[in-house]
Structures are given as structure tokens and as C-alpha cells.
Amino acid sequence: MSDTSSSRPLPLAGVRVLDVSQVMAGPYACMLLADLGADVIKIEPPQGGDQTRGAMGFKLKGTDSMGFLNMNRNKRSIALDLKSDSGREVLYKLVAQADILVENYRPGVMKRLRTDYETLSAINPRLVYVSISGFGQTGPWAGRPGFDLMAQAMSGIMSVTGHPDGPPAKAGVPVADIGCALFATYGMLSAYIGAKATGRGQYVDASLFDSALAFSIWDISEYWGTGREPEQLGTANRMSAPYQAMKAADGHFVMGATNQKLWQTLCATLERPDLLEDARFATVSLRLANRHALIESLERSFAQQGCEHWIDRLLAVGIPAGPILSYPEAFESEHGRHRRMRIEIDHPVEGKVPNIGFAVKMGGTPQQVRRAPPLLGQHTAEVLAELGIDASAQRELAAAGAFGS
Structure with a gap:
């Protein structure tokens, strides 16, 4: 289902990623890896799967939202109940063969599930374990639930967004979520390169709050340099005029x-x-x-x-x-079409589905669409068979609750 071709293998071919994340930052980061060839296995709760499957308030032909379809191409899905012993045992087998794991549960949840870094790195010392959260794994705000809105508000972004005489405003796009996805990708790939050289993975702690603060270069530089607190400027710029x-x-x-x-x-x-x-x-x-x-x-x-x-x-x-x-005008502009920022992929339920195109163009190994965004649990049997778990053993796991009740 490739939308482009190259005689060279994709740069992340052979890298196995376990995507134990939901909604945006984690899934988006894992999709970036998948677009470049990684084998991304999306591990989802059996009851409903990734929350984004049912998001957005409107339905397509099936049950998955357009938002889910735009953050989960090129992945395989396995429905796994990590609260069950049998479900965790399957995860442990997957971890033994994985290079990277990405999760975005609230800090402490993975430890309670016995799927934390200490537990999984004992199984696979090469594992790069990436935790994405609202405020990081440490500090007085670590336990708070974190979403893009809270990160924008508490990082200072909202204090400089909008017009001086207007109410509080957030950036129109989820900059903390997407920024965290990009910083997490930078961290996990750096750690993966290090693990290839040393045989040891590491723990990567990425947060929406830290990522949002990292965008504040001009604003905080003004404050540190002058003592003046940055203000809302509308569309203006604090470095130059007009x-x-x-x-x-x-x-x-x-x-x-x-x-x-x-x-x-x-x-x-x-x-x-x-x-x-x-x-x-x-x-x-x-x-x-x-x-x-x-x-x-x-x-x-x-x-x-x-x-x-x-x-x-x-x-x-x-x-x-x-x-x-507007967004429709931008995507359908002559330049947007030339840059192929809208692509179409085949989906088993929806037929042709529009997707946002690849933001970076790779000349030698262009990204490829190899798989449609997966249905919930679509590849469970396939992935288990690759682990050497035959049909009989899969039935036993199902009876034990590995895939939910």
C-alpha cells in the first residue's frame, strides 16, 4: 500500500516499537517511526481501545474517528488487558523482542501494572522505555492529569497567545502535544542509537509541560534580559516590526x-x-x-x-x-497539493481515507504508507503467532482474560 517507492530499505526497518499510548503525543510519535519503517505494535485496552477511536463527535462508516485515522497509520493493533497476569505475560514476550516502548499513562500506573522500566529492562536490557506525561515523572505536579490545554496554560504559552484586550486563548493547534511527540521522538531515537552501540537502553521522560516551555525562546529571553513580563501580541512579534x-x-x-x-x-x-x-x-x-x-x-x-x-x-x-x-484552503492550495500534504490511504471499512502527508521529505528513503490505521485488535493473532504462541495457546490466553472479558 506504499504511496511512493524506493529501492533502499526505510531507515527504521527492523526496529520494533511497542505503542502502549493513547490519544495524541504517544501515538503521533509512534506513527512518525512507523512511517520510516519501524514495526509498531499498538497495544490497546480490549474495551474500546485507544480513546481517540471514539473521539471528535461525528462518525464515519465505522467506529474509528478521523483523528485516530490520522495518527495511527502503518501500525498493527493487538488488544491486550495489562491488568491481567496473562495479558502481562504476553507483553513480557513482546518486550523481549522490542527495541522501544512508548507509554503515556499517569505516573505510577505502569509500576502498579508491573510494566514499569525497572521490570521490563530486566527482561530486555536493550529496551528504550519512553514515558510521556503531562508534567513529567518527578516534581510536585507529576501526579496531575495532563492535557494540552493544561500544559499551554501552566507553561506560559496562553499568557502570550491572543490579543492584549482579549480573554485567555490557547494556540489553535495542540502545540504541547505535538511538541512533546517530536521531543520524545528525538529522545527515543537518540537512546536507540546509544543502545545499538552499548547494548543498554535507557529511560526517557518526556512531558507536555517541559516541551511547551522549550518553545518559549524569544519570550523568556525577553524576560530574562529585561525583566519585562512577555505579553499577548496578537499576530505581532516581539523581535521586529512591522x-x-x-x-x-x-x-x-x-x-x-x-x-x-x-x-x-x-x-x-x-x-x-x-x-x-x-x-x-x-x-x-x-x-x-x-x-x-x-x-x-x-x-x-x-x-x-x-x-x-x-x-x-x-x-x-x-x-x-x-x-x-483556512485549513481547507491551505491543503487544497496549489502549493499544498504540490507538497502532497493531503494523501489518501486505503482502509478496510472506510475505503479511501484522507491523511495528512509527510511533513519532512526524505530524498533517498521516502516515507511510505504500508498499512492502514488498524482496527482494534486486528493483528492480535498475527502478532501472537510471531511470538510462537499457536492457536491452542491463544485460546488458553483468551480464557485467562489476556484479551479482556
Whole structure:
């Protein structure tokens, strides 16, 4: 079911990953590995599976949500009750052959289930064990339930999101979740490379809170450097002005004249020599200090024509500018289609299903769609057979409650 081809094996071919996670950060990280060839076995609770299967408030033909279908391609699913002794025994057999395990239960749960790092690393010293949580495995907030919203609020992200006179606002996309997925992937692959060299895996502690804080480079640098607490800026930027959304005759567009040369070019393009002569706008620092007056003055010129006119004019003279698109417009744009950011995959229930395309293009070993997002427990028998557990033994495990009641 590959959507592209390469004569070279995918870089993570032969790497086995156990995805014992739900919802977003863990599943997304594991999908990134699967896209590059890893054999990702998704271990799900028998009753309902990954919570995201039933999320989003609307149904497709089957029971799995579109969100689940966009975070779980290229995986196999096994339904396993880790609360049962027989279910844990199956997990132990899987761990013996695995390279990486990813889990995102609340801190302490895996230890109570006897599936914590200490237990599993005794079975397989090479294992890289990744725990994803809201606030990390240590510290006074470690036991709190953690979701993207809480991480954005408690990390400071919400304090700088939105407009100064508006209510609290979060980033429109789950930056803490996705950021944590990316940082966890960086950590687990680094640990895996180390394990290949030393024969010893390690424990990787990734949190939404830490990941969200890691994005604060400009904001916290301003505070540490000046003592001024960062504020909400709307679409503006704390490093340069003008660099934000601008109001034109028919709506808003974005542009940025971020250095002195671009500022001079902008003034010439707008035929506004008065702006160059205005002492308030002479340098980047002064333009930042007088941003409100600057934008008000610029928008008087931009109000004379529509967005498309100004975007074309600014791009023609080398000033970055662009439209503000909706998601459908972005995915269906000429550029979005060229970059293949919407792909379609075959699904046994849904037929053709749209998926977000690969965010990074690999020239020598392009990512491939090898498997549809799995149905709950779809590969249980297949995976157990690979462990040497025959049909008779599988029936015994089922009777013992390994796959739920």
C-alpha cells in the first residue's frame, strides 16, 4: 500500500516499537517511526481501545474517528488487558523482542501494572522505555492529569497567545502535544542509537509541560534580559516590526519588513517617504517601541487596495507577505497539493481515507504508507503467532482474560 517507492530499505526497518499510548503525543510519535519503517505494535485496552477511536463527535462508516485515522497509520493493533497476569505475560514476550516502548499513562500506573522500566529492562536490557506525561515523572505536579490545554496554560504559552484586550486563548493547534511527540521522538531515537552501540537502553521522560516551555525562546529571553513580563501580541512579534497581520480594503494579510533594508523598501513601495523621515520609526527598536502608531499609519495605506494587490506588490520587491488561509484552503492550495500534504490511504471499512502527508521529505528513503490505521485488535493473532504462541495457546490466553472479558 506504499504511496511512493524506493529501492533502499526505510531507515527504521527492523526496529520494533511497542505503542502502549493513547490519544495524541504517544501515538503521533509512534506513527512518525512507523512511517520510516519501524514495526509498531499498538497495544490497546480490549474495551474500546485507544480513546481517540471514539473521539471528535461525528462518525464515519465505522467506529474509528478521523483523528485516530490520522495518527495511527502503518501500525498493527493487538488488544491486550495489562491488568491481567496473562495479558502481562504476553507483553513480557513482546518486550523481549522490542527495541522501544512508548507509554503515556499517569505516573505510577505502569509500576502498579508491573510494566514499569525497572521490570521490563530486566527482561530486555536493550529496551528504550519512553514515558510521556503531562508534567513529567518527578516534581510536585507529576501526579496531575495532563492535557494540552493544561500544559499551554501552566507553561506560559496562553499568557502570550491572543490579543492584549482579549480573554485567555490557547494556540489553535495542540502545540504541547505535538511538541512533546517530536521531543520524545528525538529522545527515543537518540537512546536507540546509544543502545545499538552499548547494548543498554535507557529511560526517557518526556512531558507536555517541559516541551511547551522549550518553545518559549524569544519570550523568556525577553524576560530574562529585561525583566519585562512577555505579553499577548496578537499576530505581532516581539523581535521586529512591522511583522504581523495587516488590514487591507477587503480583509487581512500578513507581511514582515524585519530589517532596515526591507523597511526602506516597504516605505518606497507604499510611496510613504514620511515614514522614513519619522524619528519614531528610524530603527527596529524604535519601531517596536512605537508599534501601535506604526501599524495605524501603515494600515492607512493598505486600506486603499485589497489583500491580493498588496501581497503581489510586496512579494515583487522581496518583502515576505501572504494570505491568511483556512485549513481547507491551505491543503487544497496549489502549493499544498504540490507538497502532497493531503494523501489518501486505503482502509478496510472506510475505503479511501484522507491523511495528512509527510511533513519532512526524505530524498533517498521516502516515507511510505504500508498499512492502514488498524482496527482494534486486528493483528492480535498475527502478532501472537510471531511470538510462537499457536492457536491452542491463544485460546488458553483468551480464557485467562489476556484479551479482556
